[in-house]
Amino acid sequence: MNNGYATIDSRLPAYVRLRDTLTARIGTGDWTPDQPIPSEARLAAEFDVSVGTVRKAVDGLVDEGLLERRQGSGTFVRAPSFNATLFRFFAIRESDGALPSIPSSNMVLRSLAKAPKEAAEALGTEDTIKIVRLRSLLDQPVLSEEIYIPASRFAGFEQLPEAAFGPLLYPLYFERFGVLVKRAIDEVSFGQASEVIAKRLRININDPLAVIRRTAFDIEGKPVEWRIASGSAAGFRYRSDIN
Amino acid sequence: MNNGYATIDSRLPAYVRLRDTLTARIGTGDWTPDQPIPSEARLAAEFDVSVGTVRKAVDGLVDEGLLERRQGSGTFVRAPSFNATLFRFFAIRESDGALPSIPSSNMVLRSLAKAPKEAAEALGTEDTIKIVRLRSLLDQPVLSEEIYIPASRFAGFEQLPEAAFGPLLYPLYFERFGVLVKRAIDEVSFGQASEVIAKRLRININDPLAVIRRTAFDIEGKPVEWRIASGSAAGFRYRSDIN
DNA sequence: AAGTGGTCTAGACCACTCG
DNA sequence: GAGTGGTCTAGACCACTTC
Numbered sequence: 001m002n003n004g005y006a007t008i009d010s011r012l013p014a015y016v017r018l019r020d021t022l023t024a025r026i027g028t029g030d031w032t033p034d035q036p037i038p039s040e041a042r043l044a045a046e047f048d049v050s051v052g053t054v055r056k057a058v059d060g061l062v063d064e065g066l067l068e069r070r071q072g073s074g075t076f077v078r079a080p081s082f083n084a085t086l087f088r089f090f091a092i093r094e095s096d097g098a099l100p101s102i103p104s105s106n107m108v109l110r111s112l113a114k115a116p117k118e119a120a121e122a123l124g125t126e127d128t129i130k131i132v133r134l135r136s137l138l139d140q141p142v143l144s145e146e147i148y149i150p151a152s153r154f155a156g157f158e159q160l161p162e163a164a165f166g167p168l169l170y171p172l173y174f175e176r177f178g179v180l181v182k183r184a185i186d187e188v189s190f191g192q193a194s195e196v197i198a199k200r201l202r203i204n205i206n207d208p209l210a211v212i213r214r215t216a217f218d219i220e221g222k223p224v225e226w227r228i229a230s231g232s233a234a235g236f237r238y239r240s241d242i243n
Numbered sequence: 244m245n246n247g248y249a250t251i252d253s254r255l256p257a258y259v260r261l262r263d264t265l266t267a268r269i270g271t272g273d274w275t276p277d278q279p280i281p282s283e284a285r286l287a288a289e290f291d292v293s294v295g296t297v298r299k300a301v302d303g304l305v306d307e308g309l310l311e312r313r314q315g316s317g318t319f320v321r322a323p324s325f326n327a328t329l330f331r332f333f334a335i336r337e338s339d340g341a342l343p344s345i346p347s348s349n350m351v352l353r354s355l356a357k358a359p360k361e362a363a364e365a366l367g368t369e370d371t372i373k374i375v376r377l378r379s380l381l382d383q384p385v386l387s388e389e390i391y392i393p394a395s396r397f398a399g400f401e402q403l404p405e406a407a408f409g410p411l412l413y414p415l416y417f418e419r420f421g422v423l424v425k426r427a428i429d430e431v432s433f434g435q436a437s438e439v440i441a442k443r444l445r446i447n448i449n450d451p452l453a454v455i456r457r458t459a460f461d462i463e464g465k466p467v468e469w470r471i472a473s474g475s476a477a478g479f480r481y482r483s484d485i486n
Numbered sequence: 487a488a489g490t491g492g493t494c495t496a497g498a499c500c501a502c503t504c505g
Numbered sequence: 506g507a508g509t510g511g512t513c514t515a516g517a518c519c520a521c522t523t524c
Binding site (some may be wrong): 036039040041055058068069071072073074075 | 489490491492
């Protein structure tokens with residue numbers, strides 16, 4: 001890992017420095033997913049290294065999922081593919097009919113708030129923006145989410161227009177705040193519905209509840225989001241692919 | 244993916260053919276984790292390719308976790324590292340005291356058996372060996388497991404001496420049957436304890452239950468194990484690292 | 487036909503481990 | 506000091522996409 005600070009040169013291998021440089025360039029949004037980035041030969045010339053070294057740098061970013069090669073066309077920035085990777089736990093189904101779609105989202109609250117202990121520990125700060133959402137499938141609420149993000153990195157988030165929000169937050173993080181979620185740790189457990197949660201989900205108090213806590217990290221490994229999501233345990237499915 | 248059969252030559256790139264050849268050689272156990280495999284230069288000579296091509300083949304296997312490079316020493320077969328990767332869901336704790344250790348295991352039953360529908364579908368065969376285990380932490384049963392493995396690939400499994408079994412099955416699969424678990428899909432859900440399960444786990448009938456279904460796959464992507472594990476929902480934790 | 491990534495080579499020198 | 510992997514080069518030819 002790195003120390004969390006801008007690790008520019010030191011005496012790292014050329015391909016590592018190039019990789020970091022490219023990562024930064026991707027992060028700024030200079031390059032868009034619809035245009036190829038400069039060709040390997042061009043990059044080699046620009047950075048005064050051999051094509052082989054460029055390939056090795058690009059290889060790393062392809063592995064990380066940031067870039068995508070298309071033979072004959074060029075190399076492209078990948079539109080964040082949170083679809084497949086980070087949203088596997090919405091394989092919630094109703095009465096055995098498979099429903100793999102992404103739930104719609106209703107914003108309940110957005111405000112500056114002091115993070116609760118668990119979130120503050122995960123994020124390393126109490127100074128956060130709190131987001132409460134209700135996610136529904138076919139107008140049926142299935143998941144109640146409480147999300148905390150560091151106010152320092154998401155300044156102004158609480159004032160974004162409603163229209164800016166789609167069903168997924170991570171693309172928004174990236175587009176508006178340059179925060180790219182790269183990795184997350186989920187923890188699934190079971191509990192019972194509190195009064196508030198029961199009302200939101202339209203279930204009874206003390207009904208069994210599935211609870212997912214997630215800490216999400218950016219490219220540099222710094223925590224950028226903590227969330228806790230609750231849904232009725234009945235019919236709940238969490239799928240995880242272990243490689 | 245490949246078709247599941249020995250995909251030797253066809254007109255694949257040299258590094259792919261070499262990678263497959265090396266994989267096969269690792270699978271047979273010719274190479275042991277305590278001895279380096281032949282050096283890159285040696286492999287290049289043996290297979291009549293350049294060192295760069297050998298590196299690319301080895302790179303792939305390192306990424307897959309089958310090999311491990313040690314600069315100055317050589318490249319080694321990795322002792323199956325199921326520890327870190329495939330056993331993340333045993334972060335079960337008791338009353339808030341973190342207990343990250345691997346649970347011990349008591350064999351309850353081993354026999355040839357017709358797989359239940361779910362297992363048969365996952366494995367593609369009904370002809371299986373059934374294993375029932377009880378896993379405990381500090382003499383407290385925490386997880387009841389029912390495991391099905393294809394009889395064709397694990398012939399004689401039901402007759403292995405008790406002594407052959409450690410707390411983990413995957414190393415055994417590899418050492419005795421050459422089956423290397425490479426990937427698995429877990430599904431966590433919620434249920435209630437049946438009479439049998441309740442008795443095994445020493446809880447009450449209908450107590451809330453966490454249920455984990457897993458399908459495990461070998462290097463070639465063929466399913467080699469289906470299991471269902473149940474534990475009391477209270478205090479249950481399933482951790483998942485998403486990259 | 488031009489330009490891109492995909493494969494492959496043959497060699498150089500460096501950094502590290504080990505006897 | 507010998508042997509190993511780690512980095513890097515400069516070039517070749519192939520396969521594919523696009524115009």
